[in-house]
Amino acid sequence: MSRNLFFKKLARFVRRLSCLFLSDRKFLERKYKKKKGELPDLDNPKNFSEKLLYLMLHYRNPLESLCADKLYVNEYLNALGYGHTMKKILAVYNNADEIDFDALPEEFFIKVNHVSGNNMIVNKKTNPDYNKIRSFFSEVLKINYYYVDREPQYRSIRPVIICEECLRDKTGCLPTDYKFYCFNGEPLYYMVSYGEFEHKVQNHKFDMSGKSIDFHFKKKETIDAASVILPNNFDEMVEMVNKLCKPFPHVRVDLYNIDGRIIFGELTFYSNGGIVDIFDKDYDKEIGSWIDLNKYKRDMI
Numbered sequence: 001m002s003r004n005l006f007f008k009k010l011a012r013f014v015r016r017l018s019c020l021f022l023s024d025r026k027f028l029e030r031k032y033k034k035k036k037g038e039l040p041d042l043d044n045p046k047n048f049s050e051k052l053l054y055l056m057l058h059y060r061n062p063l064e065s066l067c068a069d070k071l072y073v074n075e076y077l078n079a080l081g082y083g084h085t086m087k088k089i090l091a092v093y094n095n096a097d098e099i100d101f102d103a104l105p106e107e108f109f110i111k112v113n114h115v116s117g118n119n120m121i122v123n124k125k126t127n128p129d130y131n132k133i134r135s136f137f138s139e140v141l142k143i144n145y146y147y148v149d150r151e152p153q154y155r156s157i158r159p160v161i162i163c164e165e166c167l168r169d170k171t172g173c174l175p176t177d178y179k180f181y182c183f184n185g186e187p188l189y190y191m192v193s194y195g196e197f198e199h200k201v202q203n204h205k206f207d208m209s210g211k212s213i214d215f216h217f218k219k220k221e222t223i224d225a226a227s228v229i230l231p232n233n234f235d236e237m238v239e240m241v242n243k244l245c246k247p248f249p250h251v252r253v254d255l256y257n258i259d260g261r262i263i264f265g266e267l268t269f270y271s272n273g274g275i276v277d278i279f280d281k282d283y284d285k286e287i288g289s290w291i292d293l294n295k296y297k298r299d300m301i
Contacts, residue, residue, distance in 0.1 A: 019147060028053045032275055042054055047278075047284040047287070048291075049284070051288045052274040055293075056274050059300060060152065063247055064153040065152075065156060067251075068153040068267065068269060069113050070111065070114075072113075074086050082240060085240070085264040087164045087167065089162060090164055091162075091163045093161040095161075096134040096138040096161060099134060101122075106123065107124070108121075108164065108166050109163070109167070110161065110162070110163050112140050114145055115143055121166055140159075145157075153269055167258055167263060174196075175263075176194055176256070177193040177256065178237060178257065179193060181250075182248070182250065182252070183287075185245055188208060189208065191203050192228050192230075204222070206228075208238070215280070216280040232260065233260055233262065249292070249296050251268065254268065
C-alpha cells in the first residue's frame with residue numbers, strides 16, 4: 001500500500017470515527033472556532049456563516065440532495081427547461097475499473113458526482129497514466145462527503161464517475177466561472193472567477209448592478225474590476241439563476257459562458273463547508289440578514 005493511499009484511508013476512518021464522539025453541532029462549533037477564533041451563535045445566528053451552519057443542522061429539503069448530486073441535478077435542469085445548458089456527458093461509471101479510455105475522446109473532463117473537487121482534465125496527447133487515474137477515482141468513490149464537513153445533502157448520494165466534455169472557447173482557453181450567490185430565492189451578488197480549472201484562481205465580486213463589492217471580502221483584490229468584461233447575454237444567465245435558486249434559502253449557482261453558450265456548472269449550498277471568511281465583519285452580518293430562517297420553518301427539524 002502506498003503512503004498516500006494509507007493516509008487517505010486513515011483520514012476516512014478518523015472522519016467516520018469522529019461522528020461517534022462528536023455531534024454535528026459540536027463538530028461545526030469546533031470547526032468555526034478554529035477558523036474564526038470564537039464560538040458561533042447557533043441558537044440566534046446572525047452572520048453569514050452562522051446562518052449557513054444553522055441550515056446545515058436544521059434545514060432538510062430533499063431537493064438539496066438531488067441538486068447536490070452532480071449527475072441527478074440534470075433532472076432539475078430538465079424540469080425547469082434548462083436541459084440544453086447541461087454539459088455533454090460522455091460516460092457514467094459505477095467503479096473506476098469500468099472506465100473505458102479507448103472509447104473516450106482525445107480530451108475530456110472526469111469527476112465524481114458526490115464530492116467537491118477531485119476532478120481532472122484528461123488529455124491523451126500527454127500520455128496519462130490510466131492506472132493512476134483509476135486508482136485515484138477508486139479511492140474518491142469511497143468518500144462519504146458528509147463526514148468531511150457534515151453537510152447533510154451529501155449523506156445519501158450514491159457515488160459514480162462522470163466523464164464529460166472538456167469546455168474550451170474558440171481560442172482553446174478554459175472557461176471563466178460565474179458564481180451567483182442567492183438568498184431567499186434571489187441572486188444578490190456574483191463573482192467572476194478565472195483559473196478555476198488551472199487551480200490558479202483570481203476573482204472579483206460584484207452586486208447585481210455591477211458595482212464592485214470585492215473590498216468587503218478581502219484586503220487586496222486579485223483582479224481589477226475594470227478588466228472584467230461580461231458576456232453579451234449576461235441577462236439571460238441572471239434570468240436562469242433566478243429560476244434555479246427559487247426554492248432555497250441559500251445556494252450558489254455556477255455557470256459558464258463560452259462564446260455565448262450558457263452552460264450549467266453546479267449548485268453549491270454551503271460554500272467552504274459553511275464557514276465563509278469575510279473581511280468586513282459588518283457586511284458579514286448584513287449578508288446573514290439576507291437569509292430569513294422563518295420563511296423556511298416547514299423544512300426545519
